[in-house]
Amino acid sequence: MPRFLDLLYLIALALLSPWLAWRVFATGRYRRDLAGKMLGRVRIANPQQQRVAWFHAVSVGEVNLLGTLVPAFRKEHLNWLIVVSSTTETGLAEARRRFSELTVIAWPFDFSWAVAATLDAVKPDVVVLTESEMWPNFLTAAKKRDIPVVLVNARMSPRSFRRLQRVAGLARSLLFAKVTRFAVQDQDYADRFQHLGVPAAKLSVTGSIKYDGALRTRDTQATRRLREQFQLANDGASRRYPPTIVEPDEKSPVVRSPLPLILLAGSTHAPEEAILLDVFARLRASVPGLHLILVPRHPDRFEEVARLVERSGLPMLRRSRIGTALCEMPAVLLLDTIGELGAAWGLADVGFTGGSLDGQRGGQSMIEPAGYGVPCVFGPHIWNFKDAAKRLVESGGAIMVPDAAGLERELTRLLADAELREHMGIAARELVQRQQGATHRTLNEIAFVLLQKIVHRNAA
Numbered sequence: 001m002p003r004f005l006d007l008l009y010l011i012a013l014a015l016l017s018p019w020l021a022w023r024v025f026a027t028g029r030y031r032r033d034l035a036g037k038m039l040g041r042v043r044i045a046n047p048q049q050q051r052v053a054w055f056h057a058v059s060v061g062e063v064n065l066l067g068t069l070v071p072a073f074r075k076e077h078l079n080w081l082i083v084v085s086s087t088t089e090t091g092l093a094e095a096r097r098r099f100s101e102l103t104v105i106a107w108p109f110d111f112s113w114a115v116a117a118t119l120d121a122v123k124p125d126v127v128v129l130t131e132s133e134m135w136p137n138f139l140t141a142a143k144k145r146d147i148p149v150v151l152v153n154a155r156m157s158p159r160s161f162r163r164l165q166r167v168a169g170l171a172r173s174l175l176f177a178k179v180t181r182f183a184v185q186d187q188d189y190a191d192r193f194q195h196l197g198v199p200a201a202k203l204s205v206t207g208s209i210k211y212d213g214a215l216r217t218r219d220t221q222a223t224r225r226l227r228e229q230f231q232l233a234n235d236g237a238s239r240r241y242p243p244t245i246v247e248p249d250e251k252s253p254v255v256r257s258p259l260p261l262i263l264l265a266g267s268t269h270a271p272e273e274a275i276l277l278d279v280f281a282r283l284r285a286s287v288p289g290l291h292l293i294l295v296p297r298h299p300d301r302f303e304e305v306a307r308l309v310e311r312s313g314l315p316m317l318r319r320s321r322i323g324t325a326l327c328e329m330p331a332v333l334l335l336d337t338i339g340e341l342g343a344a345w346g347l348a349d350v351g352f353t354g355g356s357l358d359g360q361r362g363g364q365s366m367i368e369p370a371g372y373g374v375p376c377v378f379g380p381h382i383w384n385f386k387d388a389a390k391r392l393v394e395s396g397g398a399i400m401v402p403d404a405a406g407l408e409r410e411l412t413r414l415l416a417d418a419e420l421r422e423h424m425g426i427a428a429r430e431l432v433q434r435q436q437g438a439t440h441r442t443l444n445e446i447a448f449v450l451l452q453k454i455v456h457r458n459a460a
Helices: 002-027 034-039 060-076 089-098 112-122 136-144 158-166 168-174 187-195 221-229 272-286 299-312 341-345 367-371 383-395 404-416 418-434 438-459
Strands: 052-057 081-086 103-106 126-130 149-154 181-184 203-205 245-247 254-256 261-268 290-296 316-318 332-334 350-353 376-378 398-400
Touching (some): 034 103, 052 060, 060 438, 089 103, 126 438, 136 168, 158 168, 158 187, 261 404, 272 299, 272 404, 376 404, 383 418, 398 418
Parallel strands (some): 052 081
Antiparallel strands (some): 245 254
16 A cells, blocks of 8 residues: 555656646745655664654644643653654744754655655654644554554544545545544544544543643733834733724724724735735724734745735835834734744734635634734634634634624724723633643643553563
8 A cells, every 4th residue: 555655646746746846936945855855864863762752743833732742741751852843844944943952854755765764763652743644654654663643632624524534444544543542622523533433442532732832921022022123112011902092973983092003914815815905904094003914824925915915005014124123113014924923913902813714724723812812803714723713702702704894894893992802802811721731631642652552562
């Protein structure tokens, strides 16, 4: 089967090669770490022959999740060597920044020779994968080497579930049977895994680790630095939302605030930026102190989104081109940098989480802004974060809207009502606080797997 999969991968690579070549030329992506990805050429320094735990995160969101789990694991396993990997270039950049003292490598493409070479170089005692990252050749090679694999913060979207149902037997033999343990975010996901053939004995509902690292204050060093650079220094981190003054007008009430109001749109996808700019332009006519911080999900779209803002006619600055403090905050600030979204949420009065209006992505995490106490609005397509979205809406910490018209209506209401913003922010933070504890439960699952390995080895 590995050789057959290699052939399928090579055929797919050949068919996609014109598109990939264009992407490399247009975006500069896929050039780094090619030897590691294609051939498994990685170097792991382990002179003391320490036990090794390999943690893998697909991209930036999952790397942030490991920012909570990896330090907790290290506290309990002081003498272990930790290896972190990521698939995307942005994920690798964030992993190298966040885990600068650890070994960070590129995740190998799922060719049998690449995964074999990487596993032989790393020599892990356990592999910890995040959320839904399962590749058949990698799992086969790990199984062959008797390396336990734990899938943590595991989830199964409705779309993935429908697809896998069509090939349930194949998925069970190629993927699920080779994962040692599933630490699942909620019971709905656990039910889907079980329906696809994962034994209940291999499943545990641990909750989402993303809640554990989400509670933040608005006075972190990173947020203070952004506040000063963007000329929002008077927007104190410990402020209560100030009273909003509404000048009544039957046709177009004008909302005025003693401080600038920040609408932050995080992890957006097309066509959400166009929708937001259109809505923002109308909102700003009635809320003169309103500013938009726009954060596209993928860095290779920064240029595209910048051109979109320019065509809108709204004054814009790009974060990457800001060196010293601004003289004045622009109407639109394009956050075209990596790793600053978390700190930027500490500036927001109102938030929008992307990937939720396009019907393709299944939403981006609304847990991070909730941890900052940001009242958030998102669209109906949030299957990747169904449980978190439901809990936030039910607690009064967020609002789900059906479409662009609903987005404008709810943003208008939030911007006009400081008390509502404050109550929603408090409810969001309280929800995050109540949901914490998944990291501890996940560590227990990893410990159980390691203990099982010792027992089986002794029995053999």
